Every structure is written in structure tokens, then in C-alpha cells.
Amino acid sequence: xxxxxxxxxxxxxxxxxxxxxxxxxxxxxxxxxxxxxxxxxxxxxxxxxxxxxxxxxxxxxxxxxxxxxxxxxxxxxxxxxxxxxxxxxxxxxxxxxxxxxxxxxxxxxxxxxxxxxxxxxxxxxxxxxxxxxxxxxxxxxxxxxxxxxxxxxxxxxxxxxxxxxxxxxxxxxxxxxxxxxxxxxxxxxxxxxxxxxxxxxxxxxxxxxxxxxxxxxxxxxxxxxxxxxxxxxxxxxxxxxxxxxxxxxxxxxxxxxxxxxxxxxxxxxxxxxxxxxx
Amino acid sequence: xxxxxxxxxxxxxxxxxxxxxxxxxxxxxxxxxxxxxxxxxxxxxxxxxxxxxxxxxxxxxxxxxxxxxxxxxxxxxxxxxxxxxxxxxxxxxxxxxxxxxxxxxxxxxxxxxxxxxxxxxxx
Amino acid sequence: xxxxxxxxxxxxxxxxxxxxxxxxxxxxxxxxxxxxxxxxxxxxxxxxxxxxxxxxxxxxxxxxxxxxxxxxxxxxxxxxxxxxxxxxxxxxxxxxxxxxxxxxxxxxxxxxxxxxxxxxxxxxxxxxxxxxxxxxxxxxxxxxxxxxxxxxxxxxxxxxxxxxxxxxxxxxxxxxxxxxxxxxxxxxxxxxxxxxxxxxxxxxxxxxxxxxxxxxxxxxxxxxxxxxxxxx
Numbered sequence: 001x002x003x004x005x006x007x008x009x010x011x012x013x014x015x016x017x018x019x020x021x022x023x024x025x026x027x028x029x030x031x032x033x034x035x036x037x038x039x040x041x042x043x044x045x046x047x048x049x050x051x052x053x054x055x056x057x058x059x060x061x062x063x064x065x066x067x068x069x070x071x072x073x074x075x076x077x078x079x080x081x082x083x084x085x086x087x088x089x090x091x092x093x094x095x096x097x098x099x100x101x102x103x104x105x106x107x108x109x110x111x112x113x114x115x116x117x118x119x120x121x122x123x124x125x126x127x128x129x130x131x132x133x134x135x136x137x138x139x140x141x142x143x144x145x146x147x148x149x150x151x152x153x154x155x156x157x158x159x160x161x162x163x164x165x166x167x168x169x170x171x172x173x174x175x176x177x178x179x180x181x182x183x184x185x186x187x188x189x190x191x192x193x194x195x196x197x198x199x200x201x202x203x204x205x206x207x208x209x210x211x212x213x214x215x216x217x218x219x220x221x222x223x224x225x226x227x228x229x230x231x232x233x234x235x236x237x238x239x240x241x242x243x244x245x246x247x248x249x250x251x252x253x254x255x256x257x258x259x260x261x262x263x264x265x266x267x268x269x270x271x272x273x274x275x276x277x278x
Numbered sequence: 279x280x281x282x283x284x285x286x287x288x289x290x291x292x293x294x295x296x297x298x299x300x301x302x303x304x305x306x307x308x309x310x311x312x313x314x315x316x317x318x319x320x321x322x323x324x325x326x327x328x329x330x331x332x333x334x335x336x337x338x339x340x341x342x343x344x345x346x347x348x349x350x351x352x353x354x355x356x357x358x359x360x361x362x363x364x365x366x367x368x369x370x371x372x373x374x375x376x377x378x379x380x381x382x383x384x385x386x387x388x389x390x391x392x393x394x395x396x397x398x399x400x401x
Numbered sequence: 402x403x404x405x406x407x408x409x410x411x412x413x414x415x416x417x418x419x420x421x422x423x424x425x426x427x428x429x430x431x432x433x434x435x436x437x438x439x440x441x442x443x444x445x446x447x448x449x450x451x452x453x454x455x456x457x458x459x460x461x462x463x464x465x466x467x468x469x470x471x472x473x474x475x476x477x478x479x480x481x482x483x484x485x486x487x488x489x490x491x492x493x494x495x496x497x498x499x500x501x502x503x504x505x506x507x508x509x510x511x512x513x514x515x516x517x518x519x520x521x522x523x524x525x526x527x528x529x530x531x532x533x534x535x536x537x538x539x540x541x542x543x544x545x546x547x548x549x550x551x552x553x554x555x556x557x558x559x560x561x562x563x564x565x566x567x568x569x570x571x572x573x574x575x576x577x578x579x580x581x582x583x584x585x586x587x588x589x590x591x592x593x594x595x596x597x598x599x600x601x602x603x604x605x606x607x608x609x610x611x612x613x614x615x616x617x618x619x620x621x622x623x624x625x626x627x628x629x630x631x632x633x
Contacts, residue, residue: 004501004502007501008498084485087483088485088486088487091452091477093474094474277454283593285621285622287616287617288614289613320569323569323594324572324594325433325596327431327432328613
């Protein structure tokens with residue numbers, strides 16, 4: 001069922017996201033060609049103005065894609081689960097967890113797509129810009145030999161580990177961002193009126209709460225007598241450089257998981273027990 | 279068939295009466311195959327259970343019979359239909375007489391009125 | 402045989418408001434039941450509890466013997482009193498959706514009913530008239546071979562022809578193993594389609610009886626009897 005929810009969710013959100021992505025990629029090609037055109041222009045005729053506009057649209061397009069990814073995340077949750085469509089969605093033979101996870105996964109997919117779009121847009125713009133795609137092979141060779149050395153130093157296993165950890169971190173961060181919005185909306189929409197206002201207030205409240213929580217935890221850790229001793233005894237010199245990177249990454253992941261869980265639990269509870277459909 | 283119902287009687291009894299009327303008047307001839315309960319219920323805009331109940335009553339009265347796979351049919355027994363027709367006619371006469379008596383007419387006057395009515399019709 | 406729909410001492414309150422108070426109901430399979438009561442009597446609350454959209458404050462509600470959850474949602478088909486389907490979808494996509502999530506969705510039946518309406522399957526919901534939208538929603542709901550159908554005010558706010566169409570669809574899709582609960586305040590239109598009625602007022606169920614019994618006992622239609630009972 002989760003797969004089906006994801007499929008349906010991709011369709012529902014793709015209708016909005018894909019046009020933006022395609023348009024911005026189109027503008028990146030146009031911008032690349034425009035820069036080439038600008039370089040060739042001798043005088044500043046109306047041609048230049050058009051090219052200038054195209055380049056502006058390229059930048060605006062990318063910004064729009066990034067903004068839309070957040071807008072879609074918020075709007076899909078609001079419209080599909082908290083609006084009239086909620087009558088259809090919450091009577092599906094699906095658990096509340098599956099609903100939340102499908103939205104989280106699809107949101108992450110769109111964040112990744114936005115990132116890739118920006119990368120691709122840059123590449124396209126550059127490719128359309130240069131007359132001859134001359135590769136400085138010496139430079140490329142140098143980059144690869146450096147990479148090879150780094151690999152040997154850390155070992156391929158570590159590199160793979162880092163990549164996985166970074167991926168999980170990316171998913172975790174995206175999850176925390178989405179869940180902050182979801183939790184705020186779940187709270188806001190549990191009220192009978194002024195739902196949007198209460199959602200915004202909840203969002204601000206959650207932000208403040210977590211900032212306070214984070215600083216409290218750090219303060220606590222600093223002041224508990226045992227902690228400093230514990231850190232000393234942990235003889236970190238025994239851990240290799242590679243290992244310490246893992247510790248940092250895993251530590252951050254743990255922090256994200258706890259953060260996400262603290263947001264997930266009330267969201268789930270509110271959707272299950274305090275669903276307040278229009 | 280006219281599917282207008284009044285409010286003071288259960289629907290299924292009214293259904294029984296209406297179907298009985300169609301049978302005795304010849305609108306549904308003997309041996310005629312009847313539509314399914316579902317189709318008739320949809321036509322009459324009534325609950326299928328109610329239509330089913332009406333048919334059960336008609337089966338009990340012997341006016342209708344069902345064959346396992348082929349469906350429901352009007353009985354071919356013309357005598358049963360005749361009996362039912364007579365019984366209905368007697369009911370109509372009874373209620374007619376009661377209404378007339380309520381108006382204050384005696385038996386002889388009623389017969390006189392009937393004859394007058396016949397003459398007018400012929401004209 | 403387990404009752405399809407059962408409430409035991411069911412109560413629901415929202416803060417200080419008591420929406421349902423100690424409701425006890427049992428409905429056997431094959432019945433078409435009218436949930437009749439004035440606005441605000443608790444009809445929609447009861448239906449939402451059956452759907453799992455709300456949870457009971459006290460007591461319990463059982464669908465085929467189980468508490469509302471994903472398993473009961475798979476056998477309950479719900480028609481809310483508003484448009485709930487994504488407006489960007491067309492009829493074909495809607496059928497794909499229902500087919501995906503509900504194992505009991507009879508696509509052939511749905512296609513047939515849509516065909517009889519003369520509907521273009523590629524037309525988006527947002528482009529349809531209100532009446533057509535409601536018919537499409539009804540078709541999707543009635544094309545499922547569910548154990549419990551919950552229709553919340555299916556005929557309010559539609560023209561008489563659409564009303565006839567809706568009642569016709571309900572009759573034609575009748576399933577002797579299922580229960581159909583129709584919540585409405587337009588009783589005279591629906592009465593002939595009902596087996597039994599539940600009178601509900603101020604959160605309490607005051608009567609559960611068959612339509613025939615009421616007519617026989619009181620010599621009047623359920624609509625007339627209802628007006629008597631709920632006279633202001």
C-alpha cells in the first residue's frame with residue numbers, strides 16, 4: 001500500500017513540480033545560448049535586452065523550482081490530508097504511518113530532484129555556452145589521482161560508508177524540515193477556526209521549542225559532573241581519522257533521528273485522534 | 279404498472295395489490311415471465327427486500343411461482359387467477375357499498391343509480 | 402452471524418458538546434437502513450466514527466466485529482456529503498485509484514455506469530458540473546463490493562432527476578450480504594428504499610424499527626411519523 005500511496009503522491013505533486021523543472025531546464029539551455037550570443041554581440045541592440053531577460057529567467061527559474069519544492073511539500077499535506085480530500089484519503093485501508101511516510105519519501109524525492117535540476121541546469125548552461133568542449137585532460141587526470149590517493153588513505157569501505165551516511169543525513173534533514181511543517185499544520189488544523197493562523201503560530205512555537213531544547217541539552221551535558229570525565233576516558237586518540245569522521249556523521253544522524261521522532265509522534269497522534277476535517 | 283404508493287399502508291402489501299391487479303386484469307397474462315426482483319424494485323423505486331417479500335406473498339397465494347434457474351412466472355392456473363379476480367371484485371363492491379351507505383343511499387336507490395349510469399355510458 | 406454494524410454504549414463528545422450519547426445499535430447484513438434526524442443530531446458523527454475518522458469517547462463501535470481501522474476501511478465504502486475526490490483527476494484516473502487501493506472495486510461495473518451517463522472518461526472532475534461530479538463520486542462508491550456502505554446525505558442539494566438516479570443506483574447495486582446506511586433528512590424521497598429506520602436526536606437513538614412496522618402500527622408513512630415525533 002505504501003508503494004501505491006507514493007505513486008499516487010508523485011502524480012499529484014508532479015503535476016506542479018515537473019513543469020517548473022522542465023521550464024527551468026529549458027531556460028538554462030536558452031541562457032547558455034544567450035551568453036554565447038552576448039559574447040558575439042558588438043553593439044548593444046535590443047538583442048542584448050532579450051538575452052539579458054533570458055538569463056534573468058534562468059536564475060529566476062531555478063529559484064522558483066527551489067521555492068516550489070517547499071510550497072508543494074506544504075500544500076500537498078494540507079490539501080490532501082487536511083482538506084476535503086482527507087475524506088477520501090483517511091478512509092483508505094492504509095495506516096496513518098503509511099500516509100506520513102509516503103509524503104516524507106515523495107518530498108525527499110522532490111528535494112533531490114530540485115538539487116539535480118540545479119546541477120543539470122548549470123551543466124546545460126555551460127555546455128551551451130562553450131563553442132568547443134575542450135577538456136583539459138591534464139587537470140582531470142590530476143583530480144582523479146588525488147581522489148585515488150584519498151581513497152587509498154581512507155579505504156574504499158569508508159568512502160562508501162560516508163556516502164551512505166551523507167545520503168541518510170540528507171534524508172534526515174529533509175525529513176526534519178518536512179516534519180516541522182507537518183507537525184505545525186497538524187496542530188494548527190486541529191483547531192476549529194483560524195487554522196492557518198494557528199499553523200503559523202505552531203511553526204514558530206516548534207522552532208522556538210527546539211532551539212530551547214537544543215541549548216538546554218548542551219548546557220546539561222556541560223554541567224553534569226560525569227560527562228567531562230566520560231569524554232576524557234573515551235581516549236579518542238585510539239580512533240583513526242577515518243573513524244572519527246564516521247562518529248561525527250553518525251552522531252549527527254542520531255540527532256536528526258531524535259529530532260524527527262519528536263516531531264513525528266505528535267503529528268501521528270493528532271492525525272489519528274484529532275482529525276478535524278472540514 | 280403504476281407505481282404510486284400511499285402512506286398509510288406497508289409498501290409490500292401495496293406491491294402485492296398492484297401486481298395482483300396486473301395479473302387478474304390480464305396485463306400480466308398467465309405463464310408470463312416476470313422481471314427480476316432487482317429490475318422491478320428499481321422500476322418501482324422500492325427496496326429489493328420489500329419487492330421480494332411481496333413476491334413471497336404472491337407465491338403463497340399461488341398467483342406466482344418460481345423456477346430455480348429460469349426465474350419467476352405468473353401461474354398458468356387460470357382458475358386461481360379467476361378466484362383472485364372474484365375476491366378483488368367482491369372487495370371493490372364491498373367498499374363501494376360502504377361508501378354509498380355513508381352517503382345515505384339504500385340498496386334499491388344504489389341499484390337504480392347503477393342502471394342510470396349504464397344508460398348514460400351507452401349514450 | 403456477526404452483525405455488520407454494531408454500537409455498544411457509544412458516546413462522543415467534543416469538549417463540552419455531547420454529540421452522541423450511549424448509542425446502542427445492531428444491524429444485520431442485507432438491510433438498507435435510514436439514519437434519520439434533524440441537523441446536528443449526531444448523524445455525521447456516527448458515520449465518521451464508523452469510518453475511523455473519529456474515535457469514540459466511550460463505548461465501542463464494531464464493523465463486522467472489528468474496531469475501525471485499515472482492515473475495516475477495506476470493507477467500508479463511504480460517500481461523504483461533499484466532493485472529496487481530487488479535482489485534477491479524470492474518471493479513468495479515479496477508477497485506477499480505486500482499483501489500486503480497494504480489492505473489492507468492480508471496474509467493469511463502474512465503467513458500465515459511467516457509460517450510461519455518457520461521460521467522457523478523460524474529462525477532469527474540475528470541468529464537470531456539480532451534479533455530474535456527485536454522480537461520479539456515487540458511482541465509485543457503489544462500484545465497490547463492500548460490506549458496509551455509508552451514504553451521508555446523498556440526495557440533499559441535487560435536482561430530482563439526479564435524486565432518482567441515485568436511488569436507482571442504490572437499488573440496482575443492492576447486495577444481500579451488505580448493509581447500506583443512508584443518512585438524510587429528506588425522508589419521503591428515500592422511505593420506499595429503506596428496510597428500517599433509526600431515529601436520532603440530540604445524540605440519542607430514539608427508535609429502531611422497520612418501515613413496514615411503522616406504517617402498519619401508526620397508519621402513516623415514516624416521513625409523517627417523523628414529523629410527529631420531531632415536532633418543534
